[in-house]
Amino acid sequence: MINFSLNWWDYIALFSILFIGIPHGAFDGAISITLGYTKKLRLQLYFVLTYILVSGVVIILWYYLPVITLILFILTSIFHFGCGDLDWNKSKFYFIGGYVHGCLIVLGIIFLNKIEVNSFFEILSGDQLSLLWTSLYLGLFFWIIAITYICLNYTKINISNNYIKLALSISLVVLLLPPLPAFAIYFCLIHSFHHIRRTLPILVDFMEKQKAIFLMIIFSILSWVSCGIAFYYLSNLNTYPDTIIKVTFIGLAALTFPHMILVDGIFRSKFKI
Numbered sequence: 001m002i003n004f005s006l007n008w009w010d011y012i013a014l015f016s017i018l019f020i021g022i023p024h025g026a027f028d029g030a031i032s033i034t035l036g037y038t039k040k041l042r043l044q045l046y047f048v049l050t051y052i053l054v055s056g057v058v059i060i061l062w063y064y065l066p067v068i069t070l071i072l073f074i075l076t077s078i079f080h081f082g083c084g085d086l087d088w089n090k091s092k093f094y095f096i097g098g099y100v101h102g103c104l105i106v107l108g109i110i111f112l113n114k115i116e117v118n119s120f121f122e123i124l125s126g127d128q129l130s131l132l133w134t135s136l137y138l139g140l141f142f143w144i145i146a147i148t149y150i151c152l153n154y155t156k157i158n159i160s161n162n163y164i165k166l167a168l169s170i171s172l173v174v175l176l177l178p179p180l181p182a183f184a185i186y187f188c189l190i191h192s193f194h195h196i197r198r199t200l201p202i203l204v205d206f207m208e209k210q211k212a213i214f215l216m217i218i219f220s221i222l223s224w225v226s227c228g229i230a231f232y233y234l235s236n237l238n239t240y241p242d243t244i245i246k247v248t249f250i251g252l253a254a255l256t257f258p259h260m261i262l263v264d265g266i267f268r269s270k271f272k273i
Contacts, residue, residue, distance in 0.1 A: 021188040081102045082097070085194055086163075108170075124246060
């Protein structure tokens with residue numbers, strides 16, 4: 001493994017991911033109300049236990065199959081980020097466009113910072129990363145195919161000026177900044193903003209805004225406490241930089257999978273947002 005130390009801007013980025021970015025997912029508690037999971041105690045328990053179970057399975061899989069779980073996390077992140085920035089619809093262009101947009105963020109950061117990102121991957125999943133990089137290059141190949149497909153069908157796709165501005169802004173961030181600050185800026189200021197902008201108007205139709213924010217704070221605190229416990233445990237086994245990288249990204253993966261199932265799989269399709 002390549003020895004490295006985090007810079008001050010890396011620590012700011014990681015702090016931002018944990019304390020500014022993660023709370024957008026803490027609205028999942030309020031989202032569960034809009035989906036009817038609080039009508040009965042049985043449904044409430046089902047939602048909470050399922051959410052915890054999925055998160056727990058991700059952590060267990062990361063322990064036993066770290067490379068494969070990291071590959072799955074990257075793939076789901078591509079679609080979650082990509083589709084999350086686009087307006088929901090049923091067309092095939094939505095998912096293809098989501099893949100193209102998500103790859104701009106995820107694969108852009110990875111391939112423009114291969115040495116540093118590979119060090120992060122080694123911390124997260126060990127040094128046997130040939131399968132991971134093969135998968136990433138395969139993802140890059142499909143990205144090129146998807147871009148070509150969109151270019152050939154551009155007359156059927158409505159690409160707004162706002163999206164062009166967004167894509168250019170993301171491209172500049174990815175090109176000009178180190179990997180962790182680039183990801184933090186996207187995750188906190190773009191992805192989280194789009195998520196809240198879409199979900200909050202729906203939430204206030206089912207509850208007072210103060211209640212939605214209160215639930216977000218509660219779920220955020222629970223997430224932070226869990227991260228704190230994980231940090232305390234892992235700090236006895238790893239260096240400080242390794243520990244904070246693992247807590248941030250394995251923790252993010254554990255939260256992303258149930259969050260993506262709830263938001264992308266159920267909530268956005270139900271309310272067409």
